[in-house]
Amino acid sequence: xxxxxxxxxxxxxxxxxxxxxxxxxxxxxxxxxxxxxxxxxxxxxxxxxxxxxxxxxxxxxxxxxxxxxxxxxxxxxxxxxxxxxxxxxxxxxxxxxxxxxxxxxxxxxxxxxxxxxxxxxxxxxxxxxxxxxxxxxxxxxxxxxxxxxxxxxxxxxxxxxxxxxxxxxxxxxxxxxxxxxxxxxxxxxxxxxxxxxxxxxxxxxxxxxxxxxxxxxxxxxxxxxxxxxxxxxxxxxxxxxxxxxxxxxxxxxxxxxxxxxxxxxxxxxxxxxx
Amino acid sequence: xxxxxxxxxxxxxxxxxxxxxxxxxxxxxxxxxxxxxxxxxxxxxxxxxxxxxxxxxxxxxxxxxxxxxxxxxxxxxxxxxxxxxxxxxxxxxxxxxxxxxxxxxxxxxxxxxxxxxxxxxxxxxxxxxxxxxxxxxxxxxxxxxxxxxxxxxxxxxxxxxxxxxxxxxxxxxxxxxxxxxxxxxxxxxxxxxxxxxxxxxxxxxxxxxxxxxxxxxxxxxxxxxxxxxxxxxxxxxxxxxxxxxxxxxxxxxxxxxxxxxxxxxx
Amino acid sequence: xxxxxxxxxxxxxxxxxxxxxxxxxxxxxxxxxxxxxxxxxxxxxxxxxxxxxxxxxxxxxxxxxxxxxxxxxxxxxxxxxxxxxxxxxxxxxxxxxxxxxxxxxxxxxxxxxxxxxxxxxxxxxxxxxxxxxxxxxxxxxxxxxxxxxxxxxx
Numbered sequence: 001x002x003x004x005x006x007x008x009x010x011x012x013x014x015x016x017x018x019x020x021x022x023x024x025x026x027x028x029x030x031x032x033x034x035x036x037x038x039x040x041x042x043x044x045x046x047x048x049x050x051x052x053x054x055x056x057x058x059x060x061x062x063x064x065x066x067x068x069x070x071x072x073x074x075x076x077x078x079x080x081x082x083x084x085x086x087x088x089x090x091x092x093x094x095x096x097x098x099x100x101x102x103x104x105x106x107x108x109x110x111x112x113x114x115x116x117x118x119x120x121x122x123x124x125x126x127x128x129x130x131x132x133x134x135x136x137x138x139x140x141x142x143x144x145x146x147x148x149x150x151x152x153x154x155x156x157x158x159x160x161x162x163x164x165x166x167x168x169x170x171x172x173x174x175x176x177x178x179x180x181x182x183x184x185x186x187x188x189x190x191x192x193x194x195x196x197x198x199x200x201x202x203x204x205x206x207x208x209x210x211x212x213x214x215x216x217x218x219x220x221x222x223x224x225x226x227x228x229x230x231x232x233x234x235x236x237x238x239x240x241x242x243x244x245x246x247x248x249x250x251x252x253x254x255x256x257x258x259x260x261x262x263x264x265x266x267x268x269x270x271x272x273x274x
Numbered sequence: 275x276x277x278x279x280x281x282x283x284x285x286x287x288x289x290x291x292x293x294x295x296x297x298x299x300x301x302x303x304x305x306x307x308x309x310x311x312x313x314x315x316x317x318x319x320x321x322x323x324x325x326x327x328x329x330x331x332x333x334x335x336x337x338x339x340x341x342x343x344x345x346x347x348x349x350x351x352x353x354x355x356x357x358x359x360x361x362x363x364x365x366x367x368x369x370x371x372x373x374x375x376x377x378x379x380x381x382x383x384x385x386x387x388x389x390x391x392x393x394x395x396x397x398x399x400x401x402x403x404x405x406x407x408x409x410x411x412x413x414x415x416x417x418x419x420x421x422x423x424x425x426x427x428x429x430x431x432x433x434x435x436x437x438x439x440x441x442x443x444x445x446x447x448x449x450x451x452x453x454x455x456x457x458x459x460x461x462x463x464x465x466x467x468x469x470x471x472x473x474x475x476x477x478x479x480x481x482x483x484x485x486x487x488x489x490x491x492x493x494x495x496x497x498x499x500x501x502x503x504x505x506x507x508x509x510x511x512x513x514x515x516x517x518x519x520x521x522x523x524x525x526x527x528x529x530x531x532x533x534x535x536x537x538x539x540x
Numbered sequence: 541x542x543x544x545x546x547x548x549x550x551x552x553x554x555x556x557x558x559x560x561x562x563x564x565x566x567x568x569x570x571x572x573x574x575x576x577x578x579x580x581x582x583x584x585x586x587x588x589x590x591x592x593x594x595x596x597x598x599x600x601x602x603x604x605x606x607x608x609x610x611x612x613x614x615x616x617x618x619x620x621x622x623x624x625x626x627x628x629x630x631x632x633x634x635x636x637x638x639x640x641x642x643x644x645x646x647x648x649x650x651x652x653x654x655x656x657x658x659x660x661x662x663x664x665x666x667x668x669x670x671x672x673x674x675x676x677x678x679x680x681x682x683x684x685x686x687x688x689x690x691x692x693x694x
Binding site for chain 3: 324325327328331332335371375433435436439440442443446465466468469470472473474476477478
Binding site: 050053055079080082083085086087089090091093094095096106107109110111152155 | 318401402405406407409410411412413414415416417
C-alpha cells in the first residue's frame with residue numbers, strides 16, 4: 001500500500017434536499033487494487049460513485065483523481081477524464097437500441113478513429129473475456145440480468161480504462177452468475193492492472209475480492225481496513241452489518257411510540273365506538 | 275386571529291414557492307433547449323436524426339393522413355349545408371381550403387403528433403433515464419443531450435410541418451370527394467374559388483409558420499419531460515400524461531396568439 | 541443493415557411527400573404560377589371611399605380577373621385612399637388614359653373588388669400612372685341618406 005493513491009476523497013459534504021447524505025467523508029483509494037465501499041442500503045454509496053464520476057457536485061470538500069480535482073475541471077476535461085474511467089451500473093444500463101456488439105463498440109466508435117476491422121477485433125476480444133462472444137447479435141432485451149451485466153462490463157473495459165467503478169455488481173444475481181462476476185472482476189483487475197472501486201452490500205463476495213474496505217454509515221466512514229481488520233472490528237455498527245444481525249445500531253423497528261400504550265389506546269377507542 | 279393570519283401567510287408562502295418552482299423549471303427547460311438544439315451535426319448525428327425522423331414522422335403519417343381525410347370530408351359536408359342556404363355552395367372549396375390551411379391542419383396535426391409521437395418520445399427518453407442509460411452514456415464521455423435528445427428534437431421539428439402539409443392535401447382532397455363527387459358542387463368552381471382566395475404567403479405560409487412553432491414547442495415539451503422526469507415507472511407514466519396535456523394546451527394557446535398576430539390585424 | 545436501408549427509404553419517401561404536398565398546395569390550391577410576380581405592372585387609383593376593399597382583392601375587366609390590389613394607403617395630401625393595383629403585364633400600355641376604376645361588390649353580400657373599364661382615349665397609361673376616373677364604393681348608409689333627403693326635397 002505504498003503506492004500513490006489514485007483517488008482521494010477529502011472532507012466531502014453532500015446533501016440532497018433536506019437530508020444530509022455525507023458529512024465529511026475522507027478516503028484514499030490506492031492504485032491497482034480493489035477497494036470496496038460497504039454500508040447499509042440508503043447510505044448513499046451510489047451517490048458517492050456519482051460524486052467520484054463528477055455527475056454530482058459536492059457541497060463541500062473535493063475529489064481528486066490522479067491529482068485532478070474532478071469538480072473543478074471544465075466540461076471538456078471532465079469528459080476526457082471519463083474516457084479513463086469505466087463504470088458498471090446496477091442495471092447494466094446497456095443502450096436498448098443497439099445490439100450487444102454495438103454496445104461494446106460504442107465507446108470505441110465515439111472516442112477513437114479506429115478502422116472497423118480493428119474495432120471488430122477489440123470488441124470480440126472483450127466479449128471473449130466475459131464469455132459472450134457468441135451473443136454478439138442479441139439485443140439487450142434478450143439477455144438475462146447476469147449476461148447484461150457481463151456485456152456492460154465488456155463495454156466498461158472497452159477503452160482499457162485505468163479505473164472501474166462498480167455499482168452493486170452482485171445485486172439480484174443467482175449464485176452462478178454471482179460467481180462469474182466475482183471471477184471476472186478479480187481477473188480483470190489483475191490482467192489490466194486496474195484500480196477498482198466496488199460499491200456493495202454483499203459481504204461474502206465483496207470480502208473475497210476486496211484488498212481494502214471502507215465502511216460507511218450515517219454519512220461518515222466508520223471503519224476501514226483490510227477484510228481481516230474489518231472482520232475483527234468491534235464497532236457495533238460494523239459488527240451488525242458484517243454478521244447480518246437483525247437488530248443493533250440499525251434498529252429493526254421504525255421509530256414509534258411505546259408499544260403497549262399504542263395497542264391499548266387503539267382498543268379503548270374501538271370500545272368507545274361500540 | 276393569529277391562526278388565521280398564519281394560515282394566510284403560509285398560503286401566500288406556498289403560492290410564492292410554487293411560482294418560484296415554475297420559473298425555475300421554465301429556466302431549466304430553456305437551458306435544456308439551448309444545450310440540445312445547438313451543435314454542429316456530424317455524419318453520425320445525421321444517421322441518428324434519420325432514424326428518429328422515421329420514428330416520429332413516418333410512423334405518424336398514417337394516423338395524420340386518415341384524420342386529415344375525415345376532417346376534410348366533414349368540413350365539406352358541414353360547409354355545404356350552411357353555404358347552400360345562401361346559394362354560395364361554389365365557395366365550398368375556398369371554405370375547406372382556408373379552414374384547413376389556416377387552422378385545422380396545423381392544430382389538429384400538432385395535437386395528433388403530441389399524442390402519437392410526443393408521448394412516445396417522453397416514454398422512450400424516460401425509460402433510458404430510468405435504466406441509467408443516460409447516466410452511463412455520460413460516464414462513457416458522451417453528452418446525452420447531443421446524442422439522445424438533439425436528434426429527436428430536430429426530427430420532431432422537421433416531421434410535424436411535413437405531416438401538416440400532408441394533412442392539408444388529404445383534407446382538401448377529402449373535401450373534393452364529398453363536395454364535388456358526392457354533393458355535386460361544380461368541380462371548376464371548387465378549385466377556382468379556392469385558387470382565387472388562398473394566398474401562398476398569407477395562408478399557406480402562415481399555416482406553415484404555425485406548424486413550425488407547434489413542432490418546436492411540442493417536441494421540446496416531449497423531450498424535456500422525458501429528460502426531467504422521476505426515473506420510476508410512475509414517473510414515466512406521469513410525464514407521458516404531462517407531455518400530452520401541456521403540449522395540447524400550449525398548441526391551442528399559441529394558436530390563438532399566432533392567429534391574432536397573423537390574421538387578426540394585431 | 542437491410543432494415544436501416546428500408547428505414548432510410550421510408551424517410552426519403554416521407555420528405556418527398558412533404559415536398560410534393562407543398563407543390564400541390566402551391567400550384568393547385570393557391571393557384572401560384574411560376575410566371576407570377578415579375579410579370580405585372582402597377583397603376584394607382586384614388587378613391588374617396590373604398591368601403592370594404594382589402595389588399596389582395598381581385599381586379600377585373602369585363603368580369604375577367606386581370607390583377608389584384610397590391611396595397612391601400614391614405615394619401616395625406618388629398619385625404620383620400622390611394623389604391624395600388626397590380627395588373628398582368630399583357631395589359632401594359634393597353635389601358636387608355638380615361639379608363640374607369642370602380643369598386644364593385646360581387647353579389648349582394650360578396651367581396652368587394654375593383655372593376656376596370658376601358659375608355660376611348662388614344663393615349664395609354666404607363667406603369668406607375670394614376671387612373672383619374674374613379675368611382676367609390678357604394679356605402680349602404682350613404683345611399684339611404686341620399687334617398688331620404690331626395691324624398692324630403694321632393
